[in-house]
Amino acid sequence: MSSKSVMTLVGSVALAFYSSMAFSSKYNFQEPQSVIAQDIYDQHIWALWICLAIFVGVFGVMFYSIVKHRKSVGYKAANFHHSTTVEVIWTTIPLLILVAMAYPATKTVIAMKDTSASDITIKATGYQWMWGYDYLQGEGEGISFYSKLSTPPAQVTNKEPKGENYLLEVDNNLVVPVGKKIRVITTANDVLHAWWVPAFGVKQDAIPGFIRDLWFTADKPGLYRGQCAELCGKDHGFMPIVVEVLEQEKYAQWVADKQKASAAVVTTAAVGN
Amino acid sequence: MAVVQDVHGHHDHHPSGIMRWVTTTNHKDIGTMYLWFSFAMFLTGGFLAMGIRAELFMPGIQILEPELFNSFTTLHGLIMVFGAIMPAFVGLANWQVPMMIGAPDMAFARMNNWSFWLLPVAGSLLISSFFVPGGAAAGGWTFYPPLSAQGGLGVDMMIFAIHILGASSIMGAINIITTILNMRAPGMTLMKMPMFVWTWLITAYLLVLVMPVLAGTVTMLLTDRHFGTSFFNAAGGGDPVLFQHVFWFFGHPEVYIMILPAFGIVSEIIPTFSRKPLFGYSSMVYATASIAILSCVVWAHHMFTVGMPAVGQLFFMYATMLIAVPTGVKVFNWTATMWRGSMTFETPMLFSIGFIFLFVIGGFSGVVCAIVPIDIQVQDTYYVIAHFHYVLVSGALFAIFAGVYYWLPKWCGRMYDEKLAKMHFWLSMIFFNVAFFVQHFLGLAGMPRRIPDYSLQFADFNMISSIGAFGFGLSQLLFLYIVIKCIRGGEKAADKPWDGGTTLEWTLPSPAPYHSFETPPVIK
Ligand code: HEM
Ligand SMILES: [Cu+2]
Ligand SMILES: [Cu+2]
Numbered sequence: 089m090s091s092k093s094v095m096t097l098v099g100s101v102a103l104a105f106y107s108s109m110a111f112s113s114k115y116n117f118q119e120p121q122s123v124i125a126q127d128i129y130d131q132h133i134w135a136l137w138i139c140l141a142i143f144v145g146v147f148g149v150m151f152y153s154i155v156k157h158r159k160s161v162g163y164k165a166a167n168f169h170h171s172t173t174v175e176v177i178w179t180t181i182p183l184l185i186l187v188a189m190a191y192p193a194t195k196t197v198i199a200m201k202d203t204s205a206s207d208i209t210i211k212a213t214g215y216q217w218m219w220g221y222d223y224l225q226g227e228g229e230g231i232s233f234y235s236k237l238s239t240p241p242a243q244v245t246n247k248e249p250k251g252e253n254y255l256l257e258v259d260n261n262l263v264v265p266v267g268k269k270i271r272v273i274t275t276a277n278d279v280l281h282a283w284w285v286p287a288f289g290v291k292q293d294a295i296p297g298f299i300r301d302l303w304f305t306a307d308k309p310g311l312y313r314g315q316c317a318e319l320c321g322k323d324h325g326f327m328p329i330v331v332e333v334l335e336q337e338k339y340a341q342w343v344a345d346k347q348k349a350s351a352a353v354v355t356t357a358a359v360g361n
Numbered sequence: 362m363a364v365v366q367d368v369h370g371h372h373d374h375h376p377s378g379i380m381r382w383v384t385t386t387n388h389k390d391i392g393t394m395y396l397w398f399s400f401a402m403f404l405t406g407g408f409l410a411m412g413i414r415a416e417l418f419m420p421g422i423q424i425l426e427p428e429l430f431n432s433f434t435t436l437h438g439l440i441m442v443f444g445a446i447m448p449a450f451v452g453l454a455n456w457q458v459p460m461m462i463g464a465p466d467m468a469f470a471r472m473n474n475w476s477f478w479l480l481p482v483a484g485s486l487l488i489s490s491f492f493v494p495g496g497a498a499a500g501g502w503t504f505y506p507p508l509s510a511q512g513g514l515g516v517d518m519m520i521f522a523i524h525i526l527g528a529s530s531i532m533g534a535i536n537i538i539t540t541i542l543n544m545r546a547p548g549m550t551l552m553k554m555p556m557f558v559w560t561w562l563i564t565a566y567l568l569v570l571v572m573p574v575l576a577g578t579v580t581m582l583l584t585d586r587h588f589g590t591s592f593f594n595a596a597g598g599g600d601p602v603l604f605q606h607v608f609w610f611f612g613h614p615e616v617y618i619m620i621l622p623a624f625g626i627v628s629e630i631i632p633t634f635s636r637k638p639l640f641g642y643s644s645m646v647y648a649t650a651s652i653a654i655l656s657c658v659v660w661a662h663h664m665f666t667v668g669m670p671a672v673g674q675l676f677f678m679y680a681t682m683l684i685a686v687p688t689g690v691k692v693f694n695w696t697a698t699m700w701r702g703s704m705t706f707e708t709p710m711l712f713s714i715g716f717i718f719l720f721v722i723g724g725f726s727g728v729v730c731a732i733v734p735i736d737i738q739v740q741d742t743y744y745v746i747a748h749f750h751y752v753l754v755s756g757a758l759f760a761i762f763a764g765v766y767y768w769l770p771k772w773c774g775r776m777y778d779e780k781l782a783k784m785h786f787w788l789s790m791i792f793f794n795v796a797f798f799v800q801h802f803l804g805l806a807g808m809p810r811r812i813p814d815y816s817l818q819f820a821d822f823n824m825i826s827s828i829g830a831f832g833f834g835l836s837q838l839l840f841l842y843i844v845i846k847c848i849r850g851g852e853k854a855a856d857k858p859w860d861g862g863t864t865l866e867w868t869l870p871s872p873a874p875y876h877s878f879e880t881p882p883v884i885k
């Protein structure tokens with residue numbers, strides 16, 4: 089291969105690679121909506137570039153050799169079989185590259201683990217097959233509800249056309265305010281589940297009998313969808329998570345409505361007695 | 362070795378017909394049975410994979426109800442790992458190790474018979490569990506409790522099958538270690554052994570180390586299920602996460618058990634077809650040993666989302682990334698072996714180059730998964746499915762194909778059909794990538810694994826992936842045809858069909874005699 093065609097090849101691979109990133113959510117992570125998710129996104133792109141460079145380097149050499157050093161073009165085999173210098177070099181360089189990848193990752197890991205000083209704490213409980221949410225602390229304390237798949241079974245069995253948010257919609261969204269540090273405590277009632285919202289870069293197993301936690305701060309209001317990410321039996325594919333991020337005032341309104349509704353339930357119950 | 366002498370005395374009048382295979386203590390017969398068994402399991406596991414991909418062809422539930430779908434993925438994983446890949450490597454070891462070290466047979470010939478005949482028992486247990494009340498195990502090939510505590514009889518059959526498979530593997534491994542350490546031809550020092558023998562020696566040690574751990578794990582699960590213990594049950598003071606630690610202490614070395622012999626095969630083939638000695642032989646040996654040792658301290662990289670403390674996550678991240686270094690050394694060594702060689706591209710070489718090319722892609726996605734924050738996004742998604750199929754299918758399986766084509770002329774004294782075999786390679790290569798490359802995108806975009814149905818944005822890539830999978834599955838029938846055609850007839854093979862071959866098996870006639878080396882060759 090001439091050096092020109094090699095350049096063209098490298099160029100077009102890089103271009104294809106770059107353009108695939110532009111379509112983000114289809115070929116790449118969903119658009120990040122929190123600081124952590126942004127870090128993850130950036131580190132992944134950084135890792136991809138490093139991999140691409142190594143890939144081009146190694147297979148450039150290998151394919152050059154495949155083209156030139158073949159018997160059919162009359163190439164005679166050399167007979168070398170080791171070189172300490174070369175071997176030291178190709179052990180050291182990868183080490184340095186790995187350090188360059190591990191450094192930013194280390195910082196993110198530490199940041200992800202820091203669940204202190206949260207504004208609101210919510211407990212997410214995995215059930216076969218739905219989520220239960222209890223607002224434990226902060227604005228909305230005391231609210232509690234279940235969140236179940238709302239896609240009609242007829243869509244799953246192909247008797248009805250599938251809606252836009254097929255399998256990613258629930259009856260009761262988890263509602264949180266924008267810009268506040270939300271701590272989610274996970275646990276489970278029966279088997280393992282995992283609470284995952286890609287846009288926030290959080291995924292945490294929910295373990296029966298134990299609690300774990302995670303945190304996120306949503307950048308923008310909106311609806312963010314995720315799914316259970318640990319096999320939990322028959323309907324594992326049918327227990328999505330939907331987080332509804334509201335402006336502060338709307339969130340306050342939602343809390344007030346919720347509390348009024350539950351007060352009403354309590355009163356009717358009392359009257360009924 | 363007394364055992365070997367005994368076999369030796371009988372070699373002219375071994376029984377024929379079915380009894381030959383039932384009672385055989387010959388390493389070649391046993392190797393053959395291992396390979397056929399593994400191929401049958403590969404087709405079974407492949408059938409299940411086709412079922413999975415058919416269900417995932419379009420959104421909605423079409424042919425597999427969710428519970429059955431889960432059984433399909435679970436049994437697909439178990440059958441491929443324990444039934445197809447591992448026995449194939451043991452079969453190759455049975456055939457090749459004695460021939461490559463100049464020995465007449467394996468050290469423990471009768472135990473060898475046993476370790477094979479346990480396999481069909483375990484295989485039938487797994488397959489028949491589909492037909493018992495409650496169906497086959499459906500908790501994934503990793504069978505995490507408490508979910509795996511819920512299933513019915515199928516789960517117990519799975520546990521029993523794993524016990525049997527583990528016993529078989531341990532016996533096989535002890536046999537291989539003893540053979541390699543005691544039966545090498547005079548003059549063959551450890552550092553003169555072919556790479557395939559080296560990688561198998563190290564693999565066998567890994568097997569002896571971790572299979573008992575797996576046996577312990579499933580036993581604890583069994584007693585939790587039936588005898589009132591609570592190892593993994595929080596309500597009784599146990600911990601479900603404990604299971605994952607113990608399982609992956611077995612499970613991660615297990616993935617190296619499936620790749621180290623593949624490294625060995627490729628390290629034999631690349632020099633042969635480059636007509637040039639392997640570059641950096643001793644660094645290859647050290648790299649293999651360090652991979653094996655490191656593989657024992659990285660298990661919790663499968664558990665980055667269980668909620669370990671930051672130090673734990675960081676330790677397992679660094680240790681995992683470190684494995685990339687010796688793995689890289691191997692890839693560089695293969696490239697340097699090819700460099701300025703005089704290469705030809707018969708099918709074994711094609712599969713080996715295909716192996717390197719795709720294994721490196723799997724290695725890259727492995728490093729990406731090692732980075733904790735990224736893994737937290739991709740763990741339990743299709744990204745991971747893509748990653749491990751790149752290392753298991755285009756890694757382990759391609760190396761097995763390469764090895765079979767490479768040694769088939771020695772085994773049956775005939776050449777396979779080179780044209781068809783090349784076609785098998787190209788079809789596998791193309792369809793494999795169609796099936797699995799797009800799964801990286803599915804995983805990144807957020808599609809979880811082990812789900813029978815998915816939301817609409819994943820539809821097009823899933824359809825592409827299924828088409829690739831069907832193509833890949835069909836191409837493997839071509840492989841079956843090629844092998845049968847080669848055994849039935851086919852051009853006579855020379856004793857040394859590949860002019861670059863340097864290892865001892867090529868000094869024997871083709872087909873290799875029933876007892877490999879009656880008098881040990883002397884290595885200078
Ligand atoms: C014919 C080619 C193959 C195809 C089309 C295929 C397809 C699949 C698919 C679609 C899954 C994902 C199931 C899910 O999570 O929903 C899967 C899982 C898996 N495959 Fe394969 N596979 C193939 C060959 C292999 C081979 C050769 C191995 C070798 C070890 C293997 C090992 C596994 C394992 C361990 C799992 C995980 C099972 C689990 O989630 O518990 N596969 N395969
Ligand atoms: Cu689940
Ligand atoms: Cu691992």
